[in-house]
Amino acid sequence: MTEGRPELTWTEEPTPLWDADKAAAFSPAGPTVHGLGTPAEGDALGDAWWRVETTTGEIAGFGxxxxxWGDAEVLVAVVPAFRGRGVGAWAMDRLGEEAAARSLNYVYNVVPVGHPDREAVASWLGHQGFDARDTGELRRRVTTRAATTAPSQ
Structure with a gap:
């Protein structure tokens, strides 16, 4: 049995850099398989990044x-010690909220062919509401909080 999800915080990284914590979260696949190249410690990263931490300050993962063009590629990486505890689903929900705040249409992910857990990750994304496309892309429509909580007519 896995432990429950810890209390988590979501913190935007204003200047995201590659570091040992990200390297741990991307293990064993590594950054290259995710299209991030081979960054060295301290290298700047593009895009928007958030850090997932426990309320005690432990880094649990990244988003x-x-x-x-109105959509967003999303990526979640969870530190091995926190895998299987709901951290990835929690982070994916936060990424959906970030996409909604930007008025985006879809979030998507393509699990790379070289990913060591490709089928498991694709299945996990399916459980997160992503639909597989013929192109290999998995997509989920972005919904705003108001749209998901509005009373039915």
Whole structure:
């Protein structure tokens, strides 16, 4: 049995940099398989990044959003010690909220062919509401909080 999800915080990184914490979260796949190249410690990263921490200050993972043309590619990386505890789903929900705040239409992800857990990640994304496309892309429509909580007519 896995432990429950810890209390978490979501903090935007104003100047995202590659560091040991991100390297741990991307293990064992590494940054290259996710299209991030081979960053060295302290290298600047593009796009918008958030850090997921426990309320005691432990880094549990990261979320990334790359918005273009009304949609956004999203990526969640969870530190191994926190995997299987709901941290990734929590972070994906936060990324959905960030996309809604930017008035985006869809969030999407493409699980790279070289990913060591490709099928498991694609299945997990399906459980998060992403639909598979023939192109290999998995997409989920962005909904605003108002749209999801509005009373039915």
């Amino acid at each position: 990334r959003l790359d918005d273009t």
